[in-house]
Amino acid sequence: MSTTTPSPQxxxxxxxxQQGVTGLTDSSTPLYQRVIRMQAFQILLVLxxxxxxxxxxxxxxxxxxxxxxxxxxxxxILAILGVGMTFVIITSGIDxxxxxVMVFSGVIAAKLMIALxxxxxxxxxxGIGASVLTGLAWGMLNGFLIAKAKIPPLIxxxxxxxxxLGLAQILTHGVDIRTxxxxxxxxxxxxxxxxxxxxxxxxxxxxxxxxxxxxxxTRFGRYTYAVGSNEESARRVGVRVDAHLIKIxxxxxxxxxxxxxLSLAQFGTTAIAGQTQTNLNVIAAVVIGGxxxxxxxxxxxxxxxxxxxxxxxxxxxxxxxxxxxxQQVAVGAVLIAAVYVDQVRRASAARGRPTRSLFRSRSRTTxxxxxxxxxxx
Amino acid sequence: MTDTKxxxxxxxxxxxxxxxxxxxxxxxxxxxxxxxxxIGDNGAGKSTLVKALSGNLEVDSGQVIFKDVVRVIDSPTTxxxxxxxxxxxxxxxxxxxxxVQNMFLGRETMRPGLAGHLGFMDNRSMRKEARSxxxxxxxxxxSLDAPVGSMSGGQxxxxxxxxxxxxxxxxxFLDEPTAALGVRQTANVLETIRRVASHGVAVVFIxxxxxxxxxxxxxxxxxxxxxxxxxxxTEDTTMEELVxxxxxxxxxxxx
Numbered sequence: 001m002s003t004t005t006p007s008p009q010x011x012x013x014x015x016x017x018q019q020g021v022t023g024l025t026d027s028s029t030p031l032y033q034r035v036i037r038m039q040a041f042q043i044l045l046v047l048x049x050x051x052x053x054x055x056x057x058x059x060x061x062x063x064x065x066x067x068x069x070x071x072x073x074x075x076x077i078l079a080i081l082g083v084g085m086t087f088v089i090i091t092s093g094i095d096x097x098x099x100x101v102m103v104f105s106g107v108i109a110a111k112l113m114i115a116l117x118x119x120x121x122x123x124x125x126x127g128i129g130a131s132v133l134t135g136l137a138w139g140m141l142n143g144f145l146i147a148k149a150k151i152p153p154l155i156x157x158x159x160x161x162x163x164x165l166g167l168a169q170i171l172t173h174g175v176d177i178r179t180x181x182x183x184x185x186x187x188x189x190x191x192x193x194x195x196x197x198x199x200x201x202x203x204x205x206x207x208x209x210x211x212x213x214x215x216x217x218t219r220f221g222r223y224t225y226a227v228g229s230n231e232e233s234a235r236r237v238g239v240r241v242d243a244h245l246i247k248i249x250x251x252x253x254x255x256x257x258x259x260x261x262l263s264l265a266q267f268g269t270t271a272i273a274g275q276t277q278t279n280l281n282v283i284a285a286v287v288i289g290g291x292x293x294x295x296x297x298x299x300x301x302x303x304x305x306x307x308x309x310x311x312x313x314x315x316x317x318x319x320x321x322x323x324x325x326x327q328q329v330a331v332g333a334v335l336i337a338a339v340y341v342d343q344v345r346r347a348s349a350a351r352g353r354p355t356r357s358l359f360r361s362r363s364r365t366t367x368x369x370x371x372x373x374x375x376x377x
Numbered sequence: 378m379t380d381t382k383x384x385x386x387x388x389x390x391x392x393x394x395x396x397x398x399x400x401x402x403x404x405x406x407x408x409x410x411x412x413x414x415x416i417g418d419n420g421a422g423k424s425t426l427v428k429a430l431s432g433n434l435e436v437d438s439g440q441v442i443f444k445d446v447v448r449v450i451d452s453p454t455t456x457x458x459x460x461x462x463x464x465x466x467x468x469x470x471x472x473x474x475x476x477v478q479n480m481f482l483g484r485e486t487m488r489p490g491l492a493g494h495l496g497f498m499d500n501r502s503m504r505k506e507a508r509s510x511x512x513x514x515x516x517x518x519x520s521l522d523a524p525v526g527s528m529s530g531g532q533x534x535x536x537x538x539x540x541x542x543x544x545x546x547x548x549x550f551l552d553e554p555t556a557a558l559g560v561r562q563t564a565n566v567l568e569t570i571r572r573v574a575s576h577g578v579a580v581v582f583i584x585x586x587x588x589x590x591x592x593x594x595x596x597x598x599x600x601x602x603x604x605x606x607x608x609x610x611t612e613d614t615t616m617e618e619l620v621x622x623x624x625x626x627x628x629x630x631x632x
């Protein structure tokens with residue numbers, strides 16, 4: 001129904017009891033139409049086109065199994081971070097600290113494993129546990145400061161970004177730790193199952209699947225959308241918004257901790273200086289995948305697709321012999337286009353003007369409500 | 378109806394914000410199955426009174442009596458547990474969620490057994506229940522799948538009211554429910570209010586619109602400067618009398 005012209009049959013001045021029945025339509029939009037309108041689906045088409053172009057330009061070097069495997073493996077750790085970031089951004093928050101938390105957690109894990117000694121699974125598992133718990137702790141700190149102290153997420157996570165990185169450097173005196181249990185590097189970092197599938201990618205796939213179930217299937221996910229959509233309304237119906245936000249940032253931190261130890265396993269170093277762009281790359285992927293920075297909208301599937309666009313571009317440019325720096329240019333353009341599409345969509349949904357303020361203040365209620373329809377029929 | 382006992386009653390509620398006295402010993406009462414209009418000029422304390430009775434505001438002194446028992450309604454959850462719901466002026470729906478998700482927000486039906494404990498919801502039964510709730514009110518809801526943010530003001534109003542009514546088995550507060558609506562949607566809402574009351578639920582209707590008040594209410598209670606200054610049976614009063622009581626030209630306690 002469009003803005004100002006109510007259809008005559010539903011607007012009878014004195015409604016009868018039956019009116020509701022006629023007004024209810026179950027499947028007003030067929031499933032395929034809803035899928036087509038999903039930003040995640042549109043971006044998937046973009047990805048397929050990109051892949052097709054590279055496959056045509058370099059049929060032998062690009063379109064082969066080992067290259068595909070390479071791309072997937074490189075995207076795996078980012079995908080784990082992307083799952084957490086999707087939750088965060090759906091609540092209309094942001095988490096800039098993930099790269100630093102990764103590094104810090106990796107340092108803690110490396111230090112612990114060195115102290116324990118040994119190259120076996122026992123040491124490795126304790127290291128993994130320590131890294132995940134360290135990430136969780138940072139995430140809970142973020143969540144507490146955002147939900148209870150009411151400091152904007154942008155500032156809180158900018159602060160912890162610096163703190164976690166600084167502390168990691170203090171602990172290591174700025175020198176990367178390169179001692180990692182052998183079993184961890186062999187079995188996790190370079191390990192494969194079924195001969196060809198990297199263990200890292202399997203772990204990422206499990207995290208993605210769990211994230212999808214949690215976000216799209218459970219009450220926890222529903223509350224995540226509700227908090228991002230209209231925090232005040234969630235609060236009024238008894239959703240414990242503060243506790244929920246703390247859990248969301250804790251989840252993001254926990255996944256950053258997991259990513260930190262996986263990165264340690266993959267590269268055999270704490271790579272202290274290696275994650276400065278990670279937060280922005282993950283945020284870009286989440287946003288390209290159709291998750292709205294204004295909250296209330298988003299999918300894990302979109303995030304995964306959004307991750308592959310930069311990954312494929314990077315790989316493809318190298319293979320076809322274009323300077324790989326073009327990847328940054330292309331990804332930047334895709335990012336802006338994705339947010340523009342989101343803006344247009346939101347504006348048409350709310351029938352108001354698109355807002356230009358990113359990261360709205362947490363205290364405001366729905367930006368959409370105000371401008372829409374004081375229509376006197 | 379006059380001899381029915383009040384389901385919800387406030388006695389001498391007082392609330393100060395710094396030097397401003399928003400409620401100054403305000404009384405209020407509403408009986409099952411009746412529509413009480415709560416009127417008063419801007420700043421008379423209508424919204425403050427509703428917030429106090431719906432668990433959104435603490436009072437400095439005074440009593441709230443629910444079904445003959447003195448209660449402390451200190452949170453919206455407490456109010457909900459008693460069967461008291463509020464439709465706020467800004468509706469307080471989550472625009473990205475659909476009508477069913479909004480209706481059950483915070484009160485989701487979980488799947489039985491282990492799945493429910495793991496956080497999985499019974500979407501099918503919620504949808505069925507929501508549909509029958511909308512039907513019962515004759516609410517015009519365009520789609521159960523579309524986000525409510527994409528719907529018109531009238532539809533969202535219908536959803537907000539249906540949600541409140543679905544959960545309220547005792548008292549519904551409607552804060553200016555017709556303020557943002559056109560003529561037809563307003564007629565719809567007023568019709569809905571009568572229908573809710575006919576199910577035995579007490580409805581408290583806050584409005585600036587005297588014609589709406591006259592049309593829909595059984596009794597009118599007038600607030601002025603934080604006090605209830607007059608109570609009328611709607612059939613025994615006139616708009617002129619109500620306006621006079623609101624502005625302080627007259628003041629009596631009747632009915």
